[in-house]
Amino acid sequence: ETGVTQSPTHLIKTRGQQVTLRCSSQSGHNTVSWYQQALGQGPQFIFQYYREEENGRGNFPPRFSGLQFPNYSSELNVNALELDDSALYLCASSLKGLAGDNEQFFGPGTRLTVL
Protein backbone atom coordinates (compact mmCIF):
# COMPACT_ATOMS: atom_id res chain seq x y z
CA GLU A 1 0.00 0.00 0.00
CA THR A 2 1.50 3.30 -1.07
CA GLY A 3 0.86 6.49 0.85
CA VAL A 4 -0.17 9.90 -0.40
CA THR A 5 2.42 11.53 -2.62
CA GLN A 6 2.67 15.11 -3.84
CA SER A 7 4.72 16.80 -6.51
CA PRO A 8 6.70 18.90 -6.71
CA THR A 9 8.13 19.23 -3.22
CA HIS A 10 9.16 22.84 -3.71
CA LEU A 11 8.18 25.46 -6.26
CA ILE A 12 9.05 29.11 -6.84
CA LYS A 13 6.80 31.32 -8.96
CA THR A 14 6.32 35.03 -9.53
CA ARG A 15 3.21 37.11 -9.05
CA GLY A 16 0.62 36.69 -11.79
CA GLN A 17 1.83 33.27 -12.86
CA GLN A 18 -0.17 30.06 -12.73
CA VAL A 19 0.77 26.87 -10.89
CA THR A 20 -0.38 23.25 -10.87
CA LEU A 21 0.23 20.98 -7.90
CA ARG A 22 -0.32 17.24 -8.06
CA CYS A 23 -1.42 14.60 -5.60
CA SER A 24 -1.64 10.83 -5.81
CA SER A 25 -4.07 9.43 -3.30
CA GLN A 26 -3.52 6.36 -1.17
CA SER A 27 -4.48 3.09 -2.81
CA GLY A 28 -8.21 2.42 -2.45
CA HIS A 29 -9.15 5.98 -1.49
CA ASN A 30 -11.80 7.84 -3.50
CA THR A 31 -11.70 11.30 -1.91
CA VAL A 32 -9.05 14.00 -2.02
CA SER A 33 -8.98 17.19 0.03
CA TRP A 34 -6.62 20.14 -0.40
CA TYR A 35 -5.42 22.46 2.33
CA GLN A 36 -3.32 25.61 2.47
CA GLN A 37 -1.00 25.99 5.46
CA ALA A 38 0.56 29.42 5.82
CA LEU A 39 3.68 29.70 7.94
CA GLY A 40 2.89 29.35 11.64
CA GLN A 41 -0.79 28.56 11.08
CA GLY A 42 -3.03 25.54 10.92
CA PRO A 43 -4.10 24.12 7.56
CA GLN A 44 -7.13 25.74 5.96
CA PHE A 45 -9.53 23.70 3.87
CA ILE A 46 -9.55 24.69 0.18
CA PHE A 47 -11.84 22.06 -1.36
CA GLN A 48 -12.59 18.38 -1.59
CA TYR A 49 -13.14 16.10 -4.57
CA TYR A 50 -15.16 12.91 -4.47
CA ARG A 51 -15.55 10.74 -7.56
CA GLU A 52 -14.27 13.53 -9.79
CA GLU A 53 -16.76 16.13 -8.50
CA GLU A 54 -16.13 19.02 -6.13
CA ASN A 55 -17.74 18.02 -2.84
CA GLY A 56 -17.21 21.11 -0.74
CA ARG A 57 -15.22 24.31 -0.75
CA GLY A 58 -13.65 26.55 1.85
CA ASN A 59 -13.28 30.33 1.75
CA PHE A 60 -10.96 30.52 -1.27
CA PRO A 61 -11.50 32.55 -4.46
CA PRO A 62 -12.32 30.93 -7.84
CA ARG A 63 -8.72 31.28 -9.02
CA PHE A 64 -8.14 28.21 -6.86
CA SER A 65 -9.50 25.29 -8.86
CA GLY A 66 -9.04 21.55 -8.94
CA LEU A 67 -9.52 18.32 -10.75
CA GLN A 68 -9.82 14.69 -9.78
CA PHE A 69 -9.07 11.99 -12.30
CA PRO A 70 -10.62 8.53 -12.71
CA ASN A 71 -7.69 7.01 -10.81
CA TYR A 72 -8.55 9.44 -7.96
CA SER A 73 -5.36 11.43 -8.28
CA SER A 74 -5.88 15.17 -8.15
CA GLU A 75 -4.54 18.54 -9.22
CA LEU A 76 -4.75 21.93 -7.55
CA ASN A 77 -4.48 24.88 -9.92
CA VAL A 78 -3.92 28.45 -8.80
CA ASN A 79 -4.16 31.29 -11.32
CA ALA A 80 -2.92 34.86 -11.02
CA LEU A 81 -0.63 34.05 -8.11
CA GLU A 82 -0.37 36.55 -5.28
CA LEU A 83 2.34 36.91 -2.66
CA ASP A 84 -0.07 35.65 0.03
CA ASP A 85 -0.41 32.37 -1.83
CA SER A 86 3.03 31.43 -0.51
CA ALA A 87 2.35 28.45 1.74
CA LEU A 88 2.60 24.71 2.20
CA TYR A 89 -0.14 22.99 0.19
CA LEU A 90 -1.29 19.71 1.65
CA CYS A 91 -3.26 16.98 -0.01
CA ALA A 92 -5.16 14.38 1.99
CA SER A 93 -6.94 11.27 0.77
CA SER A 94 -9.68 9.25 2.42
CA LEU A 95 -12.29 6.62 1.69
CA LYS A 96 -15.68 8.26 1.83
CA GLY A 97 -18.11 6.16 3.81
CA LEU A 98 -19.81 7.30 6.99
CA ALA A 99 -19.65 11.06 6.83
CA GLY A 100 -17.22 12.60 9.25
CA ASP A 101 -15.78 9.28 10.29
CA ASN A 102 -13.09 8.77 7.68
CA GLU A 103 -9.46 9.24 8.53
CA GLN A 104 -7.59 11.53 6.19
CA PHE A 105 -4.07 10.54 5.20
CA PHE A 106 -1.86 13.50 4.40
CA GLY A 107 0.93 13.86 1.91
CA PRO A 108 4.17 15.68 2.77
CA GLY A 109 3.04 18.84 0.99
CA THR A 110 4.29 21.17 -1.71
CA ARG A 111 6.04 24.32 -0.54
CA LEU A 112 5.05 27.18 -2.89
CA THR A 113 6.94 30.46 -2.78
CA VAL A 114 5.58 33.43 -4.74
CA LEU A 115 8.03 36.25 -5.39
Added chain:
Amino acid sequence: AQSVTQLDSHVSVSEGTPVLLRCNYSSSYSPSLFWYVQHPNKGLQLLLKYTSAATLVKGINGFEAEFKKSETSFHLTKPSAHMSDAAEYFCVVSEGSYDKVIFGPGTSLSVIP
Protein backbone atom coordinates in the same frame (compact mmCIF):
# COMPACT_ATOMS: atom_id res chain seq x y z
CA ALA B 1 -20.50 27.46 13.20
CA GLN B 2 -17.49 25.33 13.90
CA SER B 3 -14.36 26.69 15.52
CA VAL B 4 -11.33 25.33 17.33
CA THR B 5 -9.27 27.07 19.99
CA GLN B 6 -5.92 25.74 21.10
CA LEU B 7 -5.26 27.56 24.32
CA ASP B 8 -1.47 27.50 24.17
CA SER B 9 0.56 28.40 21.14
CA HIS B 10 3.66 26.88 22.73
CA VAL B 11 4.18 24.33 25.51
CA SER B 12 7.54 23.34 26.95
CA VAL B 13 8.02 20.27 29.18
CA SER B 14 10.95 18.32 30.53
CA GLU B 15 11.57 14.83 29.25
CA GLY B 16 9.72 12.28 31.38
CA THR B 17 7.09 14.74 32.66
CA PRO B 18 3.40 14.81 31.67
CA VAL B 19 2.14 16.59 28.58
CA LEU B 20 -1.14 18.52 28.40
CA LEU B 21 -2.21 20.25 25.19
CA ARG B 22 -5.54 22.03 25.48
CA CYS B 23 -8.27 22.24 22.87
CA ASN B 24 -11.77 23.73 23.02
CA TYR B 25 -14.23 23.54 20.18
CA SER B 26 -17.49 25.02 19.07
CA SER B 27 -19.89 22.97 16.99
CA SER B 28 -23.58 23.06 16.18
CA TYR B 29 -23.83 19.30 15.93
CA SER B 30 -22.19 16.23 17.38
CA PRO B 31 -18.69 16.65 16.01
CA SER B 32 -15.89 14.29 15.23
CA LEU B 33 -12.66 15.44 16.86
CA PHE B 34 -9.08 14.64 15.95
CA TRP B 35 -5.55 15.37 17.02
CA TYR B 36 -2.82 15.45 14.38
CA VAL B 37 0.94 15.83 14.82
CA GLN B 38 3.27 17.49 12.34
CA HIS B 39 7.00 16.96 12.61
CA PRO B 40 9.28 19.36 10.71
CA ASN B 41 9.32 18.65 6.98
CA LYS B 42 6.92 15.74 7.40
CA GLY B 43 3.24 15.24 6.67
CA LEU B 44 0.45 15.40 9.21
CA GLN B 45 -0.06 12.19 11.13
CA LEU B 46 -3.27 11.23 12.93
CA LEU B 47 -2.71 10.68 16.67
CA LEU B 48 -6.28 9.83 17.63
CA LYS B 49 -9.93 10.51 16.85
CA TYR B 50 -13.23 10.76 18.69
CA THR B 51 -16.36 9.80 16.80
CA SER B 52 -19.10 9.48 19.46
CA ALA B 53 -17.90 6.20 20.91
CA ALA B 54 -15.91 6.09 24.18
CA THR B 55 -15.16 9.56 25.54
CA LEU B 56 -11.61 8.58 26.51
CA VAL B 57 -9.71 7.95 23.33
CA LYS B 58 -6.33 6.26 23.17
CA GLY B 59 -4.01 7.03 20.32
CA ILE B 60 -0.56 6.21 19.09
CA ASN B 61 2.71 6.80 20.95
CA GLY B 62 1.03 6.83 24.37
CA PHE B 63 -1.21 9.84 23.73
CA GLU B 64 -4.83 9.98 24.79
CA ALA B 65 -7.60 12.55 24.84
CA GLU B 66 -10.87 12.91 26.70
CA PHE B 67 -14.01 14.31 25.10
CA LYS B 68 -15.95 16.45 27.58
CA LYS B 69 -19.15 17.69 26.02
CA SER B 70 -20.11 19.87 29.00
CA GLU B 71 -16.80 21.71 28.74
CA THR B 72 -16.58 21.49 24.92
CA SER B 73 -13.01 20.31 25.39
CA PHE B 74 -10.80 17.64 23.87
CA HIS B 75 -7.47 17.97 25.64
CA LEU B 76 -4.50 15.81 24.61
CA THR B 77 -2.36 14.18 27.29
CA LYS B 78 0.62 11.89 27.64
CA PRO B 79 1.99 10.65 30.98
CA SER B 80 5.65 10.97 30.10
CA ALA B 81 7.15 13.13 27.36
CA HIS B 82 9.84 11.82 25.05
CA MET B 83 12.27 13.88 23.02
CA SER B 84 10.67 12.56 19.84
CA ASP B 85 7.34 14.15 20.85
CA ALA B 86 8.67 17.62 20.00
CA ALA B 87 6.45 18.75 17.11
CA GLU B 88 3.42 20.85 16.16
CA TYR B 89 0.06 19.50 17.31
CA PHE B 90 -3.29 20.36 15.74
CA CYS B 91 -6.76 19.85 17.14
CA VAL B 92 -9.36 19.34 14.41
CA VAL B 93 -13.17 19.38 14.41
CA SER B 94 -15.33 17.93 11.69
CA GLU B 95 -19.10 18.01 11.28
CA GLY B 96 -20.67 15.36 9.14
CA SER B 97 -18.59 15.73 6.03
CA TYR B 98 -15.07 16.77 5.32
CA ASP B 99 -16.05 19.96 3.62
CA LYS B 100 -16.42 21.29 7.16
CA VAL B 101 -13.06 20.33 8.62
CA ILE B 102 -11.56 23.04 10.81
CA PHE B 103 -7.98 22.94 12.09
CA GLY B 104 -6.92 24.78 15.21
CA PRO B 105 -3.95 27.14 15.01
CA GLY B 106 -1.61 24.55 16.48
CA THR B 107 0.47 24.11 19.63
CA SER B 108 4.22 23.78 19.38
CA LEU B 109 5.55 21.26 21.90
CA SER B 110 9.16 21.49 23.03
CA VAL B 111 10.74 18.74 25.15
CA ILE B 112 13.72 19.71 27.26
CA PRO B 113 16.30 17.00 27.99
